[in-house]
Amino acid sequence: MWRDKFSWGSLTARSRLEERWAPRVGDVMAVRYRQLIKASIPLSFAPGYSYIIQDEAFVSLNDSDWIPRRGFDQNRFFTGIGYAFNKNITGEVGYMNQYIIRRGANLMDHILSVNLFLNY
Secondary structure, eight states: OEEEEETTEEEEEEEEEEEEEOTTSSSOEEEEEEEEEEEEEEOTTSTTEEEEEEEEEEEEOSOOTTSSOSEEEEEEEEEEEEEESSSSEEEEEEEEEEEEOOSSSOEEEEEEEEEEEEOO
16 A cells, blocks of 8 residues: 655555455456555645545456456446544545446446544
């Protein structure tokens, strides 16, 4: 994870490599890479509040019986408002659009997302 502060706010990038298992399915292990980019922009008119915008892309690195195919798998886009309760506790409320590639028909979800982060 990488994070840096700028004059306009902060930028975060997080990379993940996942092994996923599906018991009782022929080809059981899938490997997936996730990349998140997030910007937090403080609202000068509301101390403690920030505008949040982030995007996370998922890429399947192998073929498996239970995932659609190798390549782009899904995308999660979030935009909303964050609040810092103190230096270790923040909350975010906003809209998330989740687009998932599936066999047959792709899926698009519209989500009210509520998150609480504890940073110790």
